[in-house]
Amino acid sequence: MVLPFYFCLLSRTPTAVAPTNPIAPITPKFAGSDRPRQRGGRQPVVAGHLKTIGDNQPFNNRPVILPKAPDILRIIPLGGLGEIGKNMMVYEYNNDIIVVDCGIMFPGAEMLGVDFVIPDIKYLTDNKERLRGIILTHGHEDHVGGLPYIWPKLGVNMYASDLTAGLIKVKMKEFAIENPPLKIIKEGEKLQLGEFKLEFFRVNHSIPDGLGLAIETPDGQLFIHTGDFKFDHTPVNEGQMDLGQLALYGKRGVTCLMSDSTNAEVEGYTISEQVVGETFDRIFKNARGRIVVTSFASLINRIQQIFNSAVKYHRKVAVSGRSMENNITTAVELGFLKLPEGTLVELNKIGRLPDNEVVIICTGSQGEEFSALVRMAAGEHRQIKIRRGDTVVISASPIPGNEKSIYDTIDNLFREGAQVIYGKQVDIHVSGHASQEELKTMLGLIKPKYFLPIHGEYRHLVRHGRLAESVGIESDKALITENGSVAEFDKNGNGKLTNYHVPSGYILVDGLGIGDVGNIVLRDRQAMAQEGIFVVILTVDKKKGTILTSPDIISRGFIYMRQREDLVYQSRQEVKRIFDHLNRQYPANWDYIKKTLREEIGNFL
Incomplete structure (x- = not known):
């Protein structure tokens, strides 16, 4: 009988579980004295106990019912x-x-x-x-x-x-x-x-x-x-x-x-939304080329003012981005967006219009990956290519954490020759x-x-x-x-x-689903992002206690294996040496052998 062992090592402070089911996810785990020695000041992944992130106490699966409180x-x-x-x-x-x-x-x-x-x-x-x-x-x-x-x-x-x-x-x-x-x-x-x-x-x-x-x-x-x-x-x-x-x-x-x-x-006091409309009027009046405006798709009042300025300065409006298209369609049908017939045109038709008669409303105000504006800025949008003479208006404030994505997008827009209006330069967001x-x-x-x-x-x-x-x-x-x-x-x-x-x-x-990601998985991702992952796969004959093949080693984000073949070779030799030593002293004690191998190889790396 052949028993596969998987050892997942997280960089210089490795921890891992070798599952009995080799297909199951590998999740780091610590338990008291099993904690490996620290090197280089880096801390290992520590497993949390809460089913969801952020609770003050674990509730597990028991029902949560508060004591009755009549008329409270x-x-x-x-x-x-x-x-x-x-x-x-x-x-x-x-x-x-x-x-x-x-x-x-x-x-x-x-x-x-x-x-x-x-x-x-x-x-x-x-x-x-x-x-x-x-x-x-x-x-x-x-x-x-x-x-x-x-x-x-x-x-x-x-x-x-x-x-x-x-x-x-x-x-x-x-x-x-x-x-x-x-x-x-x-x-x-x-x-x-x-x-x-x-x-x-x-x-x-x-x-x-x-x-x-x-x-x-x-x-x-x-x-x-x-x-x-x-x-x-x-x-x-x-x-x-x-x-x-x-x-x-x-x-x-x-x-x-x-x-x-x-x-x-x-x-x-907070400024009135109509102030943004006045800013749009000034931008639309002075722009000589196409105008691209991005905002949150749910800011219906903001979108109304974009349409108002477009109509005032004789421009047609096209929309790019599914959420923007859906929200505009819904708001028009329910009477919350008002625009003259013929103002809205299909995106693939704007190429037939002069640049000074075009407005494009799109998603991407937060630099979201795959959003319309981000794809335009990267030259990856199928229908719209940003070019010199375009004016791009980002009518939104960055949500904390999104700043880098937004500024990367703005940089790309400038590289394509666009004039970009954003931030607090003018009143384009309230x-x-x-x-x-x-x-x-x-x-x-x-x-x-x-x-x-x-x-x-x-x-x-x-x-x-x-x-x-x-x-x-x-x-x-x-x-x-x-x-x-x-x-x-x-x-x-x-x-x-x-x-x-x-x-x-x-x-x-x-992308995996709802609630499938918890404390442990998040911390694993952070550790892998910062330190990389080092995996050792060891195939052992369970009856004889002998290694059947040379240990397989996989490294992602830790070392580039082709450039560090010496370390890979040394790691394989160390795995075999440690295994042989442990198997002679503790034959068939697989749990102890797995645990000790994890710790010793981690220390070696």
């Missing part, structure tokens, strides 16, 4: 606190649960090979029979992007405004989810879900048709969830926020306000989030007893809490917390942060 409202953030993105908030009262938003988050630089991150919904799946619905505040990815992955596990009705629902349908269709149970809700509408009474109010943001919600419990207490917002007094394609309605909530009495904290560090004075205005209108800042890094939440204190909120009633925490409010309006904690880690999505 619980607020449980599963995403969006202490981070930018993957917004998801749980509201629970007696036997009823509602969820607000279901977003994704872009991965950090340390999350190698990860496409994006979604919330851990173990608490919801373990309490699925109590879930009454998912409310979506607006159509941005950090609020709805997780639905194709999460909704099939929950299967409940979703509630969204016209545009938000339209964008969700397109997204779900891409995942072969036809006719999802989407219910349309509108500004001013009231909705009963279990014991919750909900009322929706308009918010201004960088996408139209956004909604905030007022949540009323059976004991008459009111809780306000703003969603993303800013006070825009000259909004594009929609009316202003109803400040009078917000003031009425405040007059009635609000137990707790949950408010957007993204711009809590930004002084003053935030969709309220700055400090607007946040104080919201607090002043709502006048909450308690305040729980949401949607932001931890420093944003802290800064927002201090803003609340500056306008009269008592310091012990500004509740600064993070994902997985549980806040409780009793029927007398008294609130507190409890010691309960539910799973709230990261579920990582990559």
Whole structure:
């Protein structure tokens, strides 16, 4: 009988497991005294114990059910606190649960090979029979992007405004989810879900048709969830926020306000979206060649202003990038994008038009690999080649972590001879989030007893809490917390942060699937990226205890084998020497032999 052994060694601080199944993935592992000696100051991969990344404690597979709390409202953030993105908030009262938003988050630089991150919904799946619905505040990815992955596990009705629902349908269709149970809700509408009474109010943001919600419990207490917002007094394609309605909530009495904290560090007021339209007008007026504009595909108001300037300066508009095409089609069909007939042309037709009559709207504002702008900049787009005389406008701010990709793209555009307008050179991008004075205005209108800042890094939440204190909120009633925490409010309006904690880690999505990548795999990827991998394959006759063939060695990212044949030869000889020595002393003790071989070869390298 022939028994194959696989030894995976990670560079100079190697660790490995030799699986009994040679096809199974090889995963580094440490256990107490088995830890190899350190060399060169480098640390080995350390295996984590959590099923998802970021939890404060392991939950394994046991059900997560909180103790019953009659007539208590619980607020449980599963995403969006202490981070930018993957917004998801749980509201629970007696036997009823509602969820607000279901977003994704872009991965950090340390999350190698990860496409994006979604919330851990173990608490919801373990309490699925109590879930009454998912409310979506607006159509941005950090609020709805997780639905194709999460909704099939929950299967409940979703509630969204016209545009938000339209964008969700397109997204779900891409995942072969036809006719999802989407219910349309509108500004001013009231909705009963279990014991919750909900009322929706308009918010201004960088996408139209956004909604905030007022949540009323059976004991008459009111809780306000703003969603993303800013006070825009000259909004594009929609009316202003109803400040009078917000003031009425405040007059009635609000137990707790949950408010957007993204711009809590930004002084003053956020600029109106219409300022970007004025900038587009100036750019379009002065450009002599083609104009290429990239932005987030979900910034419908921004896209409307691109069309407005194109029409004003007699240019036709073509679109490149699937998400941009889908969102524009949906917004036009629902009446949220208005453009004269004949303005939009197919991309393959623009070659017949003079350069000064062409505008191209495309994806790629974050330097995403394979996006339309990145392919244009690299000369790899099938239909569009950037050339001297083109003006490229990047109408977006970099998401942290994307800067290098964006600047590499800008460099390539300059190399092709384009004029590139980006950054803070002119007002080509404004935030969709309220700055400090607007946040104080919201607090002043709502006048909450308690305040729980949401949607932001931890420093944003802290800064927002201090803003609340500056306008009269008592310091012990500004509740600064993070994902997985549980806040409780009793029927007398008294609130507190409890010691309960539910799973709230990261579920990582990559090409392999959902949740297949965890702490160990991520750390392996980081180690391989930094140090490389060294694999020894040893084939042994199990009965005789002899090596059948010379050890096979595979190296990736550690040494170039053709240039270091001496090291490869020495490694093979060392493997055979160590194996023969161990097999004489401990015959057939394969686990010990494997472990010792890993350690000794690691030290040799």
